[in-house]
Amino acid sequence: MSAATLAPAGAERTKTRLLELVKRHGPQTAQDLAQRLDVSVPAARRHLSDLQEQGLLESRTERPGGRGRPQHVFALTDRGEAAFPKTYSSLCVDVLRHIEGLFGGDALLKVLDARNAEIAERLRGDLPAELPLGERVQALVGRLNEYGFDATAEQDAEGGWVFTQRNCPNLTVARQYAQLCSAEITLYTDLLGVPVARDTRIACGQACCRYRVG
Template structure:
């Protein structure tokens, strides 16, 4: 009686389920792998990514489309080696880069600590105030005082979103609230509360109305909330 050969099982290869829904990588995991590939290997085409992810090109394009909507990647046209037929390649945006671990906060804390040690406690606040002057000048050009207050608040929220603050705008009658659900500077803010004070001064100057903060992430609360007007 002939012996039926058994399939060779590769221990490094995960078993394939009989259920079609489980035979492909989970979408969010695939997106994470896609971002990692672009980060590690530089600009890649959809075909390159599909091959590396072991998915179809249309599937890769769907993930790329989702990541573009989230502003994590951007598409540009370039010629391989400066010659040949132009091709579309994908690279990380600043927001996409921010999804990977950074040591900026540790560096910032170290710099502020040395400034304080060398020039005294008030030096940190003077540095932050100088930065505020520069940032406020730019924002005041983008948010002129001729704009209605609500539009200025929303425009400011949009700028803060770009910096990773995950901002929302709420309104209660004539009062506006700016809500930040994330603090990208949390490590620094916990050690140097001057940063939070500088932020409050900046918003007051740019919006040109009284601004009061009633919640603060650095104090252990879930959000930073600013009452405007």
């Protein structure tokens, strides 16, 4: 097997190690990461650039310890954080199970409705009613991607809008509580101001969640 054949796998291992270093030590400069990995700074920068394009890292300027000269550092994005194992989903399932057991299904729906209202309040400014529907859909997809949904939008043959989520960050919860998916439909309908219907659902074993708008 040639070195060229091994290179991609080696590059992916290096990227994984870069993410692990940033997770363990916090925001790092390219020079610090190159030193920790024992690679050249240009090589580290190439990997960092790839990770930025994948939405796993972001670059920003910080003063070490709040003092000294500003430095260009790389930090995990929300999507990068999500790449590491979490127990949040199992905790969420436990909490919802206890709410339903103690107070009934209506209480569970009230909790999800309150969550919807909070999310809608955060996103509504990005989707003003005066924008054309297509722009509102695109804006919603952009925000969904910030939350790790790997979403895309397109127009169908009739000129209507369709958007797709190829990842479900809440899959563990959604598989046990279909109410979460129902609440999601309500949220999208509220934000876009038109009916939204789901054609496919990841939680049911399909490849993506696909939504028809209007």
